[in-house]
Amino acid sequence: MAIVDISIIPIGTGTTSVSEYVAGIHKVLEKNAERVKYKLTPMNTIIEGELPVLLEVIQQMHEVPFTKGAARVATTMRIDDRRDKESTMEKKLQSVQSKLS
16 A cells, blocks of 8 residues: 655646646546545645556546646655555554654
8 A cells, every 4th residue: 555645736827726727636536536545635635545556546637737728747746655564644644643642
């Protein structure tokens, strides 16, 4: 199970707003909800699943701004691929929260 932090930025769109693009990208995640778990945040999106599936879904996400007219897209991602034990978004948060108590 891998966790990916991803940010997709359309460039040269003529506006500073990206919510239309984010909504389109979110629809890709909704279509893949049986294969990946995801969480939209104010600054990025976090997705969880098997790495080959995540990479396939990320490619679909990266294409969305192009379908909406963007001529250039910058995608940044960080992959946390832990293989010594199962890691999930919830487990990572619970680990930190337990240490705050």
